[in-house]
Amino acid sequence: MDKRTDVWQGTLALMVLKTLATMGPLHGYGIARRIEQTSGDRILINYGTLYPSLVKLEQEGCIAGEWGVSENNRKARFYRITRAGHAQLRKEARQWEETSDIIARFFSPGQEVS
Amino acid sequence: MRRITAWFKRLGGWWGREGRERALQDELAANIQMNVDDNLRAGMSLAEARRQAALKFGSVDSAKEAVRSQWTLGGLEVTRQDIVYALRGFRRNPGFALTAVISLALGIAASVAIFTVADSVLLRPLPYRDPGRLVMVWETNPHRVGAIHNVISPGNFQDWRAQSHAFEHMALFTYGRLVLSDGRRAEEFTSEFVSPGLPAMLGVHPWRGRLFSGANPLPQRPDEVLISYRLWQSWFGGDESVLGRKIQLSNEPATVIGILPPGFYFKNREADLWESFDLDPARNYRATSGRYLLSVARLKPGITLAQAQAEMSVIARGLEAVDPAFDKGWGVNLEPLRDSMVRDVRQPLLVLLGAALFVLAVACANVANLLLARHGSRRREMAVRAAIGAGWWRIARQLLTESLLLGLSGGLAGVLLANWLVSGLMKLAPQDLARNASVTLDLRVLCFAVALSLVSSVSFGLLPAWIAARRDALGGLREDGRGAIGRLRAGRRWLVAAEVAVSVMLLAGAGLMLRSLTGLLNVDPGLNADRVLTARVTLPRAQYRESAARLQFFARALQDLRALPGVQSAAAIDFLPFYGLAAGTGVTIGGRPPARPGETLGTVVRTVSPGYFHTMGIPLKGGRDFSEFDSTPNSPCRFVVNESFARKYLSGEQVLGKTISVDMADKNPFGEIIGIAGDVREGSVDREPEATVYYPHSLYMPRSEMNLLVRTAGNPMLLVEPVRRVIHEIDPAQPVADFAPMETIVRETFSRQKFSAVLLAGFSLVSLLLAAVGIYGVLAYSVTERTREFGVRMALGAEPSRIVALVLAGGARMLLAGTVAGIAGALALTSFLRTLLFGIGTHDPVTFIAVPLVLAAVGMIAAWLPAHRASRLPAVEALRAE
Numbered sequence: 001m002d003k004r005t006d007v008w009q010g011t012l013a014l015m016v017l018k019t020l021a022t023m024g025p026l027h028g029y030g031i032a033r034r035i036e037q038t039s040g041d042r043i044l045i046n047y048g049t050l051y052p053s054l055v056k057l058e059q060e061g062c063i064a065g066e067w068g069v070s071e072n073n074r075k076a077r078f079y080r081i082t083r084a085g086h087a088q089l090r091k092e093a094r095q096w097e098e099t100s101d102i103i104a105r106f107f108s109p110g111q112e113v114s
Numbered sequence: 115m116r117r118i119t120a121w122f123k124r125l126g127g128w129w130g131r132e133g134r135e136r137a138l139q140d141e142l143a144a145n146i147q148m149n150v151d152d153n154l155r156a157g158m159s160l161a162e163a164r165r166q167a168a169l170k171f172g173s174v175d176s177a178k179e180a181v182r183s184q185w186t187l188g189g190l191e192v193t194r195q196d197i198v199y200a201l202r203g204f205r206r207n208p209g210f211a212l213t214a215v216i217s218l219a220l221g222i223a224a225s226v227a228i229f230t231v232a233d234s235v236l237l238r239p240l241p242y243r244d245p246g247r248l249v250m251v252w253e254t255n256p257h258r259v260g261a262i263h264n265v266i267s268p269g270n271f272q273d274w275r276a277q278s279h280a281f282e283h284m285a286l287f288t289y290g291r292l293v294l295s296d297g298r299r300a301e302e303f304t305s306e307f308v309s310p311g312l313p314a315m316l317g318v319h320p321w322r323g324r325l326f327s328g329a330n331p332l333p334q335r336p337d338e339v340l341i342s343y344r345l346w347q348s349w350f351g352g353d354e355s356v357l358g359r360k361i362q363l364s365n366e367p368a369t370v371i372g373i374l375p376p377g378f379y380f381k382n383r384e385a386d387l388w389e390s391f392d393l394d395p396a397r398n399y400r401a402t403s404g405r406y407l408l409s410v411a412r413l414k415p416g417i418t419l420a421q422a423q424a425e426m427s428v429i430a431r432g433l434e435a436v437d438p439a440f441d442k443g444w445g446v447n448l449e450p451l452r453d454s455m456v457r458d459v460r461q462p463l464l465v466l467l468g469a470a471l472f473v474l475a476v477a478c479a480n481v482a483n484l485l486l487a488r489h490g491s492r493r494r495e496m497a498v499r500a501a502i503g504a505g506w507w508r509i510a511r512q513l514l515t516e517s518l519l520l521g522l523s524g525g526l527a528g529v530l531l532a533n534w535l536v537s538g539l540m541k542l543a544p545q546d547l548a549r550n551a552s553v554t555l556d557l558r559v560l561c562f563a564v565a566l567s568l569v570s571s572v573s574f575g576l577l578p579a580w581i582a583a584r585r586d587a588l589g590g591l592r593e594d595g596r597g598a599i600g601r602l603r604a605g606r607r608w609l610v611a612a613e614v615a616v617s618v619m620l621l622a623g624a625g626l627m628l629r630s631l632t633g634l635l636n637v638d639p640g641l642n643a644d645r646v647l648t649a650r651v652t653l654p655r656a657q658y659r660e661s662a663a664r665l666q667f668f669a670r671a672l673q674d675l676r677a678l679p680g681v682q683s684a685a686a687i688d689f690l691p692f693y694g695l696a697a698g699t700g701v702t703i704g705g706r707p708p709a710r711p712g713e714t715l716g717t718v719v720r721t722v723s724p725g726y727f728h729t730m731g732i733p734l735k736g737g738r739d740f741s742e743f744d745s746t747p748n749s750p751c752r753f754v755v756n757e758s759f760a761r762k763y764l765s766g767e768q769v770l771g772k773t774i775s776v777d778m779a780d781k782n783p784f785g786e787i788i789g790i791a792g793d794v795r796e797g798s799v800d801r802e803p804e805a806t807v808y809y810p811h812s813l814y815m816p817r818s819e820m821n822l823l824v825r826t827a828g829n830p831m832l833l834v835e836p837v838r839r840v841i842h843e844i845d846p847a848q849p850v851a852d853f854a855p856m857e858t859i860v861r862e863t864f865s866r867q868k869f870s871a872v873l874l875a876g877f878s879l880v881s882l883l884l885a886a887v888g889i890y891g892v893l894a895y896s897v898t899e900r901t902r903e904f905g906v907r908m909a910l911g912a913e914p915s916r917i918v919a920l921v922l923a924g925g926a927r928m929l930l931a932g933t934v935a936g937i938a939g940a941l942a943l944t945s946f947l948r949t950l951l952f953g954i955g956t957h958d959p960v961t962f963i964a965v966p967l968v969l970a971a972v973g974m975i976a977a978w979l980p981a982h983r984a985s986r987l988p989a990v991e992a993l994r995a996e
Contacts (some may be wrong), residue, residue: 029145033152046398047145048177051138059184072151076144077137109775 012053013062017089020081022068024048027076028054054079062088138181146171146613178893192508196515203516211520212487214481218524218567220880221477222469223531226563228873230461230536231543233559235456243317248451249419251409255444263454266407267400270433270441276876277429280422284411285312287380291652291819292363292387293849294349300654302851303345305387306380309357313340313388314413316380323357323372326390339387343376349451358627363387364654365847379457400440404699410451419725442713445681456806461949462870467624468946469877470973472616476881478570479609481524481890485517486606487895488862494772514572521571542869586854607928609731613885614932615939618969619880622940625961626947626954627871633953634864640794640803641691642731646823646856647830648690649837653818662747664816667844669745670721671822674840680827684730686820688721690861691794696720701807703763704773704784715763719776721817726808727754727791729825730856737770737789744788745810751785752810755794776807777812790908823856830855870950882969885932886976893925894980904984914985925977935950940965
């Protein structure tokens with residue numbers, strides 16, 4: 001996948017939740033496109049990873065899926081974020097910020113780690 | 115929390131698969147279509163739009179697979195697949211699955227059935243407090259044949275109790291029968307007379323009421339009685355007010371003081387009534403009575419059996435010095451209570467348990483063999499699975515799942531079969547086994563069965579799995595994975611040889627048992643038991659206190675019985691021959707000086723009515739039978755002895771007319787021997803007949819319990835009601851018990867040998883059949899495998915007979931190796947059968963020649979079938995084969 005980055009499951013779940021929180025209900029294809037666009041096409045979403053992740057989030061009650069009709073009149077399954085999903089998103093976002101903050105300190109120039 | 119609900123959702127994912135599968139398909143299709151739409155909008159051609167969408171999406175199948183594994187728990191899903199796949203395989207090849215399950219069911223049923231019996235007889239603890247410390251106390255006189263477990267003298271017991279320190283408590287007991295009557299009903303029940311402390315010593319707690327108080331030390335019977343739960347339920351209808359009730363026991367009043375718990379038994383499961391008795395400390399029992407009681411004692415904590423035995427032996431030696439006339443030569447023998455109850459059945463049961471496990475081993479080998487064969491034909495399939503990415507563990511799992519499924523279904527079928535077998539087994543079982551055991555399948559046995567089927571299925575499933583693991587997965591994809599096939603085939607041949615070896619051992623055991631059984635059946639028992647009905651009458655002592663009354667009762671009964679239509683003759687005897695119980699005492703020959711202490715001549719004594727020898731079909735070898743004139747209270751003292759008596763004690767002398775005196779009472783007059791009766795194999799047919807003196811019922815104290823014998827023209831059981839009516843007419847309150855044809859009683863003697871012989875024969879047949887299936891399976895498979903080779907041979911001019919010989923030789927090699935190993939094993943193992951054999955040695959040549967012949971015949975038939983098929987292959991077709 002040359003320059004494009006693979007994403008791992010936990011991060012993907014966070015991206016899905018964030019996408020749904022921002023965009024409202026979306027179908028799987030829409031979620032994938034949106035994430036790819038947001039990443040500036042640096043991430044390639046593998047459906048073999050996305051769908052299990054959706055199923056898992058649904059089983060955990062973070063998102064809910066139902067059948068609907070897409071903008072160009074296609075029957076598709078739309079996912080929306082639930083209240084539990086919002087809570088989960090806040091928690092995960094906080095954790096992520098903390099983690100990236102720590103990692104960032106390691107790599108910021110001129111700082112020694114003792 | 116969220117994780118847990120998700121876990122349960124995934125667990126629930128087992129169900130509703132089809133609907134979800136359709137939804138997934140729709141969702142993915144919709145997404146791809148949306149991608150295509152986008153691409154079209156971007157100006158691509160339809161074909162290009164589809165191509166790009168497909169590229170973008172990647173493998174639909176692997177996406178589906180990833181989602182599926184998220185639906186349910188991973189292991190569960192794989193297990194489900196394994197099971198579904200295994201079942202599908204079994205359905206496609208039902209012959210294989212059926213053979214495997216039946217093999218296992220047979221093996222497991224045999225082991226479970228025998229284990230059930232062995233468990234309840236040998237393993238389950240006796241239902242008493244600390245049963246390991248309970249011992250039987252016997253007298254022993256090694257100089258007398260078989261007197262290692264002799265009944266004991268009350269006098270000696272008193273001295274033991276006074277002098278020993280090894281026991282917490284020593285108790286006495288004896289068996290008897292009591293007639294329970296309430297004016298309307300009268301029935302005889304088996305009873306035990308026990309010293310008052312015995313139930314408490316066993317540690318039994320009464321279900322209702324109390325045990326014997328022991329406060330009454332008199333030898334007279336206190337009028338207290340304990341009843342069994344069973345009797346309480348049946349006779350008294352579970353009435354709570356039975357406690358304290360006065361009942362009539364053999365025409366004497368007794369008070370019910372307690373009910374023993376359900377299932378309680380001591381030595382005899384048939385006992386329903388317990389009365390207490392005690393010894394009179396003032397009486398000198400050694401001077402007035404013989405040995406007739408039984409004793410059980412509880413060892414003090416910390417005292418071993420050996421220590422107690424040592425102490426008792428010292429006491430016994432002391433008594434020999436105190437009363438040499440009575441005790442010279444007599445010692446004491448302690449035996450753990452459990453041993454005393456299973457003495458004769460332990461060995462056969464252990465042998466049978468071993469044999470059953472052998473059958474199971476053969477069954478497992480057979481299933482492993484089948485699995486290997488199946489595996490051989492599935493090499494390609496396994497290799498394909500490996501090639502498209504199944505790991506080693508995945509394939510091994512599949513194989514293990516299959517064998518576990520087989521094992522568990524075999525186990526289930528086996529337990530059902532065993533349940534049915536056990537009831538049949540107990541019908542066949544010897545009395546001492548049936549009497550002591552309540553044999554039922556219980557949880558322990560079920561656990562045993564499940565463990566057995568798991569262990570056997572995993573062990574035989576591991577073998578193919580192991581072979582699968584060791585093989586280069588790609589090897590199976592090549593047309594001829596010769597190396598692997600060779601290894602499989604060798605493995606299967608070893609398995610079959612092992613099956614043959616075990617079958618030889620089982621056959622040898624069964625052969626020995628059957629030979630000794632036929633030997634036993636051919637022994638002349640010394641009497642003619644055909645068409646003789648027996649029944650027992652126990653007169654209540656209270657009512658028949660006078661000797662004359664007892665004599666009169668039986669004389670009249672016999673007279674009336676003889677008048678019944680269809681009755682050829684009738685007689686009575688105290689203990690039936692073959693019943694296993696008889697009185698023994700000392701005897702003095704007239705004209706000889708009195709014997710020194712310890713050297714008195716021993717003899718069995720039996721009291722009979724006139725006509726006994728005729729009725730029982732015992733030939734008189736000299737002299738005459740007792741007549742009515744010998745059997746009145748005023749008749750002169752006269753005896754009939756058996757041949758053994760004459761041979762042992764009067765060898766070379768004129769027997770008839772000789773006088774003897776039998777130690778029966780205080781005064782024992784000398785009386786003339788008027789007849790010599792043929793020997794009856796009293797105890798059991800595999801023992802030497804014992805010296806026996808017969809005396810008329812009128813002599814000494816006429817017994818109140820006699821067995822009636824009626825010889826009939828037809829079926830003896832048709833006379834049950836007429837006999838009952840005859841007794842009823844004499845005394846309406848007098849019950850008659852234990853109607854049985856004499857033939858049944860004689861046959862019961864063989865039941866121990868028969869039990870073992872029939873079971874071993876059954877086991878060996880099953881094993882033989884399994885081995886034959888194994889031989890057939892291996893050869894049939896190798897014929898299929900070598901079809902092309904045979905084709906080439908035939909094309910080059912080989913005769914069909916040459917092909918047959920080729921295949922047969924393969925079978926013969928397995929047979930030969932197995933038989934040699936089996937015979938060696940059998941020669942070593944049959945020594946365990948020594949005590950069960952009669953008239954032949956453990957290395958009986960006939961058996962050891964016949965067994966290999968039988969095996970060879972069966973084995974070669976099994977080998978001939980595929981051989982014949984191989985020789986019939988049309989050469990052209992054979993050449994064309996794969």
